Amino acid sequence: MTDQQVRTDEALETETTRTALDSVHLEGLEVKSLTQWQLARRKFFQHRLAMTSLVVLTFIFLAALFAEFVAPYPFDTPNVPDRSLPPTLEGFHIFGTDKIGRDYFSRTLYGTRTSMYVAFIVAGVSTVVGIIVGGIAGYYGGKVDNILMRVTDLFLTLPFLAILLVLSSFLGAGNPIRVAFILAFLLWTSLARIVRGEFLSLREKEFVEAAKVLGASDNRIIFRHILPNIAGPIIVNATLVVATAILIEAALSFLGFGIQPPFPALGKLISDGQDALTTQWWLATFPGLTIVLIALCINFIGDGLRDALDPKQRIK
Amino acid sequence: MGTFIARRMLYSIPVIIAASFLVFFGMSLVTDPLSQLRLIPNLSQETLQNIIDRKHLDDPIIVQYGFWVKDMIFNQFGTTAIGDQPIWPDLQRAIGNTLQLVLISEAIAVVLAVILGVLSAKKQYSFFDYTTTTISFFGFSVPIFWFALVLQALATTFFLRTGIRLVYTFGQSSPDATNVFLDRVQHMILPIVTLAYVNVATYSRYQRASMLDVLHSDYIRTARAKGLNERTVTMKHALRNAMIPIVTIAALNFGAVLGGAVITETIFAWPGMGKFFIDSLVRGEIYTLMAWLMVTAIAVILANLAADILYGWLDPRIRYD
Numbered sequence A: 001m002t003d004q005q006v007r008t009d010e011a012l013e014t015e016t017t018r019t020a021l022d023s024v025h026l027e028g029l030e031v032k033s034l035t036q037w038q039l040a041r042r043k044f045f046q047h048r049l050a051m052t053s054l055v056v057l058t059f060i061f062l063a064a065l066f067a068e069f070v071a072p073y074p075f076d077t078p079n080v081p082d083r084s085l086p087p088t089l090e091g092f093h094i095f096g097t098d099k100i101g102r103d104y105f106s107r108t109l110y111g112t113r114t115s116m117y118v119a120f121i122v123a124g125v126s127t128v129v130g131i132i133v134g135g136i137a138g139y140y141g142g143k144v145d146n147i148l149m150r151v152t153d154l155f156l157t158l159p160f161l162a163i164l165l166v167l168s169s170f171l172g173a174g175n176p177i178r179v180a181f182i183l184a185f186l187l188w189t190s191l192a193r194i195v196r197g198e199f200l201s202l203r204e205k206e207f208v209e210a211a212k213v214l215g216a217s218d219n220r221i222i223f224r225h226i227l228p229n230i231a232g233p234i235i236v237n238a239t240l241v242v243a244t245a246i247l248i249e250a251a252l253s254f255l256g257f258g259i260q261p262p263f264p265a266l267g268k269l270i271s272d273g274q275d276a277l278t279t280q281w282w283l284a285t286f287p288g289l290t291i292v293l294i295a296l297c298i299n300f301i302g303d304g305l306r307d308a309l310d311p312k313q314r315i316k
Numbered sequence B: 001m002g003t004f005i006a007r008r009m010l011y012s013i014p015v016i017i018a019a020s021f022l023v024f025f026g027m028s029l030v031t032d033p034l035s036q037l038r039l040i041p042n043l044s045q046e047t048l049q050n051i052i053d054r055k056h057l058d059d060p061i062i063v064q065y066g067f068w069v070k071d072m073i074f075n076q077f078g079t080t081a082i083g084d085q086p087i088w089p090d091l092q093r094a095i096g097n098t099l100q101l102v103l104i105s106e107a108i109a110v111v112l113a114v115i116l117g118v119l120s121a122k123k124q125y126s127f128f129d130y131t132t133t134t135i136s137f138f139g140f141s142v143p144i145f146w147f148a149l150v151l152q153a154l155a156t157t158f159f160l161r162t163g164i165r166l167v168y169t170f171g172q173s174s175p176d177a178t179n180v181f182l183d184r185v186q187h188m189i190l191p192i193v194t195l196a197y198v199n200v201a202t203y204s205r206y207q208r209a210s211m212l213d214v215l216h217s218d219y220i221r222t223a224r225a226k227g228l229n230e231r232t233v234t235m236k237h238a239l240r241n242a243m244i245p246i247v248t249i250a251a252l253n254f255g256a257v258l259g260g261a262v263i264t265e266t267i268f269a270w271p272g273m274g275k276f277f278i279d280s281l282v283r284g285e286i287y288t289l290m291a292w293l294m295v296t297a298i299a300v301i302l303a304n305l306a307a308d309i310l311y312g313w314l315d316p317r318i319r320y321d
Helices: A003-026 A036-046 A048-065 A104-140 A142-157 A160-171 A176-187 A189-202 A206-213 A218-255 A266-276 A282-309 B002-030 B033-038 B045-055 B061-074 B088-122 B127-141 B144-162 B180-215 B218-225 B230-242 B244-252 B254-268 B273-283 B286-314
Strands: none
Touching: A036 A048, A036 A282, A048 A104, A048 A282, A104 A142, A104 A176, A104 A189, A104 A218, A104 A266, A104 A282, A142 A189, A160 A176, A160 A218, A160 B002, A160 B254, A160 B273, A160 B286, A176 A189, A176 A218, A189 A218, A206 A218, A218 A266, A218 A282, A218 B127, A218 B144, A218 B254, A266 A282, A266 B144, A282 B127, A282 B144, B002 B061, B002 B286, B033 B045, B033 B286, B061 B286, B088 B127, B088 B180, B088 B230, B088 B244, B088 B254, B088 B273, B088 B286, B127 B180, B144 B180, B144 B254, B180 B230, B180 B244, B180 B254, B218 B230, B230 B244, B244 B254, B244 B286, B254 B273, B254 B286, B273 B286
């Protein structure tokens, strides 16, 4: 068979396929191809728990973001006549008030805003660091890989909370941005390991080899060819980091080494309520439940995203 | 086996040296003893100079490191900067108290996690499986300190309502206890539950995943084909292999558990390493903090050594040579 003939044959084949497809069209049975992202989106939308969580979380997030308009009372203004009220609909003190009459629902909203603010910065920064460290280690391999991964291992075995406390105590935490960066400094390790593993295996794949042969630069291969392929695990991990960051920031603030007044923080609200656990139970209960609800929603969303984006890593 | 342990111990020495570098120079990156000392009001110039001489604070940093290491090895971590108090007696007591909590809670967490993980893997997608999955999601999402506070509030309320003392919520022992052992157990229950619960959630997920992996492997099919009963297949053939990941995770997690003890011990006023750590931190006592970090690093190294030994017992194919 000559080249010419092969080409005609192929043309003929495409022709036939096209007619076949056309007839399908005619019957109204449209065959639509879906991109990877469309498939993932469809799968995520079908995950009921994750979708519910997304709706709830968006609701909390918006309420916290617009706390000035949503909260019925200001964050820090005492109102002595209304002091120590248990949760009541009167005056809309649905989370009660503390012993100088500050409305705990409003305080919780402002605290949630700080928590989310911190958590998103942590997720962003730690994801970038994790991608850079993991990417360099996995792509270049060899000695660089060895050194970077030993450092990562070291971070992984450190008594995390203790290091965090030392850092925030001596570097002086207090404001949300500092707390966020201290957290991000320690939270990039799990992503670095994931990214490294993926890079190690993708680096050997044919499409990367092809790109190399075509003369693509390292940068182009890393950013255009490999990274888009591991977007799934990265997104899932970033989501879970948001939950971790919220929990750890709350613990730090609770111990008095995280966010300090005048900045509102959920952990601080709980430690304020700690002395009156049995008499004014609502003070520690509602900020705590808020943290649980947010973390639970994020974990469910992460689970849904994992199902949708990252079938390999799925916990069976 | 003996040579293996000896060799592993030798290998740990460079790791410990690296850890000491990291602890000392990391600490001097974030703070220095002098600035901490200057924060103390009413510290006379004489006392300050005394401390500087004693701790060699005006020598180059690498020399300071040398003196610190010397103190650590020959003088049991040396003394505090302020007051010149020996560090080791307090730290030793704290280590003992924390080990009681941490070892018991880790043992409970691992046993419970193995049971839950195996059961939910055997009955994948059953009601039991979904229930444990949901509960473990709560485990990931509930902050430890809040969980501890809730336990404390419930226990106190129960005592106030009924007058029956089931558990204590504060401290390590009561001065007027008649049955010392029972009294200690009553003080330990809440801290142990707090420490164990997050780990049960994490470990049981790993156990479930690895059990599922193993149950679908060929040698399990062979075992069933030989006509072994399901119990033998699960307990003798599958479980041992399926426990290797959880051993790794539990060993790696040991540092995190010691960190978690910081929160738990603070809330329940348990005089262990966590409380010791927070107290040193509040006082800005750098030398006790560094001693604490070194002890923790050594504990993590030992935990990993224990894991290596356990691997051989779980999987006889792993040889120590």
